[in-house]
Amino acid sequence: MVAAVATADPRGRHPPGRRVEDKNLVFETSPGVEAVASFDQMGIRDELLRGIYAYGFEKPSAIQQRAVVRIIQCRDVIAQAQSGTGKSSMIALYVCQMVDTTSREVQALILSSHKRACCSD
Numbered sequence: 766m767v768a769a770v771a772t773a774d775p776r777g778r779h780p781p782g783r784r785v786e787d788k789n790l791v792f793e794t795s796p797g798v799e800a801v802a803s804f805d806q807m808g809i810r811d812e813l814l815r816g817i818y819a820y821g822f823e824k825p826s827a828i829q830q831r832a833v834v835r836i837i838q839c840r841d842v843i844a845q846a847q848s849g850t851g852k853s854s855m856i857a858l859y860v861c862q863m864v865d866t867t868s869r870e871v872q873a874l875i876l877s878s879h880k881r882a883c884c885s886d
């Protein structure tokens with residue numbers, strides 16, 4: 766089990782669809798969790814990597830830097846961070862990484878505790 770938690774100065778809700786700046790976040794992680802500052806260094810498949818950059822993501826957010834590698838390694842991860850810091854995108858990224866696109870079987874199930882997360886981009 767790996768945990769990464771970010772807390773921030775309360776500055777109200779972020780505008781929908783905009784990523785929150787990481788500079789005010791304070792991180793706590795399980796021992797041994799390193800921040801990986803580039804998508805290139807995360808072991809992401811080449812075609813997915815190209816899609817990430819084509820979508821306009823240049824650099825992983827702070828929570829992504831700490832959680833994506835462990836998720837890709839199939840570790841159980843608890844990642845908690847402020848709204849708009851890139852958690853949902855991280856889950857989508859992992860699903861794209863692990864699915865076999867030649868198969869039509871269901872390969873991923875995402876459970877959400879609230880409707881807004883299901884409808885976000």
Ligand SMILES: Nc1ncnc2c1ncn2[C@@H]1O[C@H](COP(=O)(O)OP(=O)(O)OP(=O)(O)O)[C@@H](O)[C@H]1O
Nearest residue numbers: 782783784822824825826848849850851852853854
């Ligand atoms: N690495 C990144 N680079 C640029 N934009 C990003 C990155 N990661 C996420 N975003 C964008 O930031 C916005 C917020 O991301 P996301 O919805 O994943 O955050 P969240 O933490 O899940 O928010 P919430 O808790 O409100 O659901 C989205 O518009 C997403 O496309």
